Amino acid sequence: MNPFYFVFGRSANMVLILIFFFCPVSPSYGYDPLDPKGNITIKWDLLQSNSDTNDVKVSLLNFQLYRHIEQPGWKLGWEWLGKEVIWSIQGAEATEQGNCSRFKGGQLPHCCENKPLIVDLLPGAPYNIQTSNCCKGGVLSSMIQDPTKYAAVFQMNIRAGGAADSDFDMPQNFSLGVPGYTCAKPVQVAPSKYSSDGGRRWTQALGTWNVTCIYSQYQASTSPKCCVSLSAFYNDSIVHCPKCSCSCQGLPGSKCVKFGETPSLLQQVKDPNQEPPSIVRCTQHMCPIRVHWHVKQSYKEYWRVKITVNNLNILKNYSGWNLVALHPNLKSLTQVFSFNYHPLNQYGHINDSGMFWGVEYYNDMLLQEGEVGNVQSEMLLHKDEGIFSFREGWVFPRRILFNGDECVMPPPDDYPRLPKNTARAASFTLSIIFSPLFMLLIIFAC
Ligand SMILES: *[C@@H]1O[C@H](CO)[C@@H](O)[C@H](O)[C@H]1NC(C)=O
Ligand SMILES: *[C@@H]1O[C@H](CO)[C@@H](O)[C@H](O)[C@H]1NC(C)=O
Ligand SMILES: *[C@@H]1O[C@H](CO)[C@@H](O)[C@H](O)[C@H]1NC(C)=O
Ligand SMILES: *[C@@H]1O[C@H](CO)[C@@H](O)[C@H](O)[C@H]1NC(C)=O
Ligand SMILES: *[C@@H]1O[C@H](CO)[C@@H](O)[C@H](O)[C@H]1NC(C)=O
């Protein structure tokens, strides 16, 4: 499903309901126009195969432009078709050994579960159990942010564990163990080729299977995680995040901690292998992340925007965070101060979206709520003749995504207005333009 809809702020909830109603299982589920090919591929290479023992190399490749896997990391699962066991493993480990009582005496297998769950090793794991590209605690960076850290690799020795079986049976029902990802069935593809001498001679796997996993924000969580507030130098009023963007104070199940108070010890208890509980400061929007877009200054040829990201989560640091923005003037972005930037122009000439992320060791970690729980940057954009305008909220972003999840925008009618203008007429036109578009989008999403 298309996360587009939040652009329309106020109606977002209604649209969500509509979408869940009309297209619970649509083929385009998870489709993202900013990253249409985005997926995580699990590549399974069968390297050696004897009657009872197989060597397998498994690679997890994050082919998403901006989404990443953060702590507590991936937890890869599958289901064996027979009685296979993981005899040994390098570069990762199974969370449970399971019932290995049928292997009496001698060495026991690493894992005898029918549905093993594999996790990455932590950084600094002993050298003899590492593989190249392992041991990142399950964290996978996005392609753009750090192309050297987008993959994880581990190797296993698998034994059929019983009746000798000549053919290797590819396991089924893969899962990544990260909310929002759904994996398709394994597909046998052309075997991977390897060269150890720089390309003079190639060897190849006996068989290679791909499993493609796709992300859907709405499968990860039915409520948004982020909202946007707006302001401009030409208008004193700040347009806050829409009320109840992520949750409402006082709703059953919604918890928050008032400013100045600390959460009780019970709430702070956490398991490092689990996603930390989301405990936010009490605000009218109840979002863990707020992005503020301030139109700061106008020069003759340029205009300046200040972006601030506030973490309102009391117990969570976001490492390697990223922000995606959609604005037509990004095609004339001239300078970004203190964030990294990369354009995401998927459609060639339409250069209207880009990704921001922190500078390593400076602001790549968005710290938990508090005085230092924010990151900020400014950017300069060129005023392109013919399209630039301070009118009709043109200077505000069309969409904002934090860590790949759509942020709730204020409704266009509320955008800060220029003093003494014809804003009433303008915003009226906006709503008219938006509503049919709206219905069209819903039809496309299904
Ligand atoms: C997954 O992403 C890769 C890299 O962008 C792409 O080549 C491949 O076609 C994608 N797979 C699917 C099933 O979309
Ligand atoms: C362990 O597996 C054996 C057979 O392999 C079975 O007889 C036994 O009941 C199992 N034990 C448990 C606790 O499941
Ligand atoms: C995969 O899971 C589905 C539902 O959870 C189940 O019906 C199916 O039998 C499983 N397939 C295999 C090969 O285990
Ligand atoms: C299988 O995955 C690899 C990534 O390791 C990719 O290069 C290849 O294009 C994929 N093949 C298919 C048919 O999707
Ligand atoms: C977040 O990072 C800060 C500074 O590194 C650290 O003091 C704090 O304990 C971290 N918080 C969590 C929840 O990990």
Ligand SMILES: *[C@@H]1O[C@H](CO)[C@@H](O)[C@H](O)[C@H]1NC(C)=O
């Ligand atoms: C616009 O897209 C081109 C690639 O088509 C890219 O090289 C350029 O940096 C982009 N410009 C901006 C300002 O994003």
Ligand SMILES: *[C@@H]1O[C@H](CO)[C@@H](O)[C@H](O)[C@H]1NC(C)=O
């Ligand atoms: C600022 O914008 C708001 C709309 O968000 C508008 O109601 C108000 O009149 C504007 N203020 C001035 C001084 O124009």
